[in-house]
Amino acid sequence: MSDDPNKPPKIEFPCPDYPIKVMGTSGPELHTLVVEVFTRHAQDFDAQCITVRDSSKGTFQSLTVTIEATGEAQLQAIFDDLKVSPLVKMVL
Known part of the structure; x- marks a missing residue:
């Protein structure tokens, strides 16, 4: 662990119960996009839990x-796939 207060804390992977918030234009298209992206990148994804x-x-x-976040590459792929859509305004 780093003592540098300017560095964000590192996430240890796998990280269970990792929340990702997607904000965008209201409608079924946004929901469909989120389901498609998470199905592609997260093995444990359950659409009923959105x-x-x-x-x-x-x-x-x-x-x-x-x-369950498995690594930085997985999270980056999710963020990248979501951010290319004009429906998505922000991903946290």
């Missing part, structure tokens, strides 16, 4: 998916 939250005006949605 938590959806609508914005106050219903224009945007936040979808939270919890997976």
Whole structure:
């Protein structure tokens, strides 16, 4: 562990219950995209466990998916696949 307060903490892999939040334009297309990306990259992905939250005006949605993260390459692939879609505004 590093004592440098400017460095973010390292994640130890595999990391169970790793949440990823996808925020984007509200609608079934966003949900479909999230299911497709996570099915491709996360073996333990269960589409029934997606938590959806609508914005106050219903224009945007936040979808939270919890997976077992297996490594930085997996997380980067998920983020990259999501960010190329114009439906996705932010991935956390």
